[in-house]
Amino acid sequence: VLDALTLEDCEPRAFPIFAQIEVVCIAIFTVDYIFRVCTVHAVPPSARRSGLEPGLGRDPRSLSLMFTENLSFSEGFSRTWNYARQPLALVDLLAIVPFYVDAVSKAMGQESVLGQAAGILRLMRVLRLLKLARGHKGMKMYVDVMRMSGQPLLILMFFDIIIVVLFGTLMYYAEGTEFSVAAEWTAP
Structure with missing residues (x-):
């Protein structure tokens, strides 16, 4: 089978x-x-x-x-x-x-x-x-915190975005779009 x-x-x-x-x-x-x-x-x-x-x-x-x-x-x-x-x-x-x-x-x-x-x-x-999320109270609070925290949080977000894009791209290429049906993975 x-x-x-x-x-x-x-x-x-x-x-x-x-x-x-x-x-x-x-x-x-x-x-x-x-x-x-x-x-x-x-x-x-x-x-x-x-x-x-x-x-x-x-x-x-x-x-x-x-x-x-x-x-x-x-x-x-x-x-x-x-x-x-x-x-x-x-x-x-x-x-x-x-x-x-x-x-x-x-x-x-x-x-x-x-x-x-x-x-x-x-x-x-x-x-x-x-x-x-535009009219939500939590989102308004988040925007206020971002305004008060300023530059350090923006730099942190910038690096977070770079890391997410980098690792997302690596995962995409590591997984690939082809699926293997090699016997060592399908055998009991």
């Missing part, structure tokens, strides 16, 4: 349900991103600067006034462009684009370079967690 093992038998495979969950999540994130980009021109700059959601906690009449602002095309486009260039909006875009790049490269039968680049860009999804 052990002699019949092949390379494909030893490669790790995810359960198919994870692919379905990914498709649903990417669809939701895509619709959310498109709606935000398409409607951001309607939100006045004063509401964006204050961090208030349009109409929440305000007089209901102000909600209708807020969205009746007459904008020229160039001003609306400028607002949309400024929003799309913000770091968190770019993180959202970079989190969903790899899925579509991967899907297109598979459909075209060219999974080599595009698929690998999409795999690297998928790591950007982790940066979405920064959006969740």
